[in-house]
């Protein structure tokens with residue numbers, strides 16, 4: 001995370017709008033210089049649509065999938081609008097919070113923050129990110145120094161409000177990124193609390209990959225005459241992704257995954273597991289099979305997750321086994337393949353998962369495994385994406401049930417947590433096999449932790465987004481936030 005330019009770069013596979021240039025929007029030369037640094041010349045379709053609308057001060061309801069360039073779509077015009085207030089004064093009072101960007105997970109918050117920081121780098125505007133699971137002190141220091149753009153997960157943001165290190169009374173612009181996921185994660189009470197802290201007169205931007213009735217209801221409560229911007233049909237899967245559905249025996253799914261990885265010689269793949277313990281066990285199984293794999297989920301510290309992600313991006317780890325919450329919003333460009341080890345309980349998650357591949361115009365493979373018991377989940381997905389799958393059999397693969405069984409019955413995850421993660425996992429009730437994911441109801445997907453009303457943590461160590469996947473077992477990282485994020489703003 002140290003070098004911004006190496007993290008955020010023009011993605012040659014991103015479909016841009018060749019007839020339009022960033023210079024056409026009337027953006028400040030300081031912003032154009034930053035875009036030039038990144039190698040961006042032409043906007044992506046959502047950028048081409050969103051930038052002028054946001055610059056006009058209108059509210060926006062954006063239906064955009066991952067990899068469309070939506071982060072710059074909202075960040076650039078926000079920076080332009082805030083430049084009217086930019087100043088180099090040392091006084092914190094001259095740098096009130098003017099824009100608040102809310103994201104469901106700390107990884108997404110971190111990525112958005114990196115982008116914003118890169119786009120602001122030639123302006124006096126200050127930005128920072130706050131999320132849980134890390135020491136609150138550096139965040140407090142940054143906020144106290146005066147920050148115009150705050151990127152945050154909801155729980156930690158409320159902790160800062162509670163501790164009076166953050167005042168939102170001058171916030172002019174609110175962005176809700178990945179709003180569907182925020183609702184999925186039970187953040188609605190926190191969001192309402194945050195909205196109540198903001199001035200009534202403000203601009204609101206909401207982005208979501210999918211638009212359920214619930215999302216529309218939320219939008220109706222806080223967006224004012226929004227302009228709807230849709231760059232891909234909502235609830236649609238990317239056209240350039242080849243989707244394959246393999247019927248497998250539930251007992252031998254882990255071996256099926258290693259078989260697929262070997263057969264297809266996959267070198268960079270995210271495998272989705274519905275449970276944390278399932279992710280850990282699968283990663284261990286793959287390692288035993290000689291595949292360089294790592295699990296990324298909420299039981300891991302922030303440091304461990306970031307390290308795994310970075311190693312994956314560098315190609316040192318070939319397979320990242322992830323839960324939905326951990327993988328949400330990860331910006332990993334040109335991922336050739338995702339594998340659904342478990343079909344998701346919620347069909348919308350299928351759209352999010354396969355959005356990891358085929359991003360930005362590149363082609364991709366989405367391979368899913370399903371067992372007999374998953375038929376209902378499969379039908380739910382088919383209904384959502386309006387596509388009937390060919391149910392294929394995975395051939396040429398000889399399972400070793402004995403070894404699979406031995407691993408399952410050992411009860412220890414790859415992280416040596418002795419299955420502790422499962423007790424707080426979404427599928428706690430189904431841990432008779434770590435590889436088994438039968439939900440009794442779709443409601444169980446939400447960890448009950450999320451349904452509790454907001455209670456600020458005294459030490460404010462852990463925010464609700466970050467604790468979410470971990471339940472009570474998260475270990476707050478001792479790493480300084482500034483180091484993690486590549487340094488705090490210089491001015």
Ligand code: AMP
Pocket residue numbers: 008009010011012014016039040041042043044047065066067068069070071072331333360
């Ligand atoms: P996002 O959907 O905001 O996560 O962006 C997806 C990827 O596209 C990121 O890697 C960006 O760095 C890249 N990107 C965003 N906008 C552009 C652009 N106009 N030209 C080239 N690459 C872009």
